[in-house]
Amino acid sequence: MKEDFAAYLRSLGMMDILVKRVEVLFDSYIELSKDEIKGIFVTDSGLGSVSAGKGFGSLWFFTEKFLIEMKYFATTNDFDMVPLKNHINHLEISRRDYDFTKASEKSTLSVRLSFGNGTTREAHGTKDNCNHLKDVLVKHVLPNIKLDN
Numbered sequence: 185m186k187e188d189f190a191a192y193l194r195s196l197g198m199m200d201i202l203v204k205r206v207e208v209l210f211d212s213y214i215e216l217s218k219d220e221i222k223g224i225f226v227t228d229s230g231l232g233s234v235s236a237g238k239g240f241g242s243l244w245f246f247t248e249k250f251l252i253e254m255k256y257f258a259t260t261n262d263f264d265m266v267p268l269k270n271h272i273n274h275l276e277i278s279r280r281d282y283d284f285t286k287a288s289e290k291s292t293l294s295v296r297l298s299f300g301n302g303t304t305r306e307a308h309g310t311k312d313n314c315n316h317l318k319d320v321l322v323k324h325v326l327p328n329i330k331l332d333n
Contacts (some may be wrong), residue, residue, distance in 0.1 A: 185210040194224060196313060198240070202258060206243060209254055213263070215262060217226045219247040225320045227311045241308065246324040251297075253305060266299050272329045274298035277321075279314075287314040295321065 185207045194202045210221060227241030243257040246268065254263040275297060282291040293314040297305045309317035 185189075189221075192224060192316060193226065196240075198226075202240075205258060208265075209243065209257060210245070211260070212261070213245060213252060217247070217250075219249065221245045221247055221326050224319060225296050225307060225316060226313070227307045228313055229308070230231070243290060244305075244307065246320070251305065252326075253317045265271075266303055266305065267301070268324070268328050270327060270328055270330050271299045271301070273300050275325065284318055286311050293317050295327065 187245075189210070190203055190207070193206055198206075204225075210224075213219075213221065221313050223244075223245060223246035225244040225246075227244070229239045229241050237262060239257075240258065243254040245252040245254075249267065249269050251268045252263055252264045252265050254260075256262070275295070278292075278294040278296075280290070280292045281288055289311055291311055291314045293309045295307045297307075299305075307316075307320070
């Protein structure tokens with residue numbers, strides 16, 4: 185797993201044992217698909233402070249072609265994949281006390297993605313994780329919004 189991914193996980197206050205768990209999931213996905221994972225995000229529960237295991241939602245990996253989501257990643261090995269490349273047909277963004285530049289203790293950012301196949305995915309960031317979710321939007325979501333020609 186890339187060191188900057190591990191640094192991000194630690195910045196959330198994730199304990200080493202859970203960081204190792206994410207590394208195992210990362211390696212398992214690479215073994216299956218061989219796709220390079222270009223981005224990572226851990227959704228906050230939206231309940232405020234993030235701690236070791238409490239407050240974490242889903243784990244998301246981004247490749248060139250797919251969004252991979254692992255719900256309950258701390259305790260299960262299950263994941264699902266949604267085609268990402270030019271498949272997002274609707275994006276909803278909700279924010280509170282966040283201006284897309286600097287997060288505060290009160291900041292929240294929520295994103296809901298709708299895909300052409302009818303599936304949806306939701307991510308939530310609180311505090312400093314808002315900045316990381318904004319980066320995910322810029323790098324992995326906005327370039328994949330389907331434009332009708």
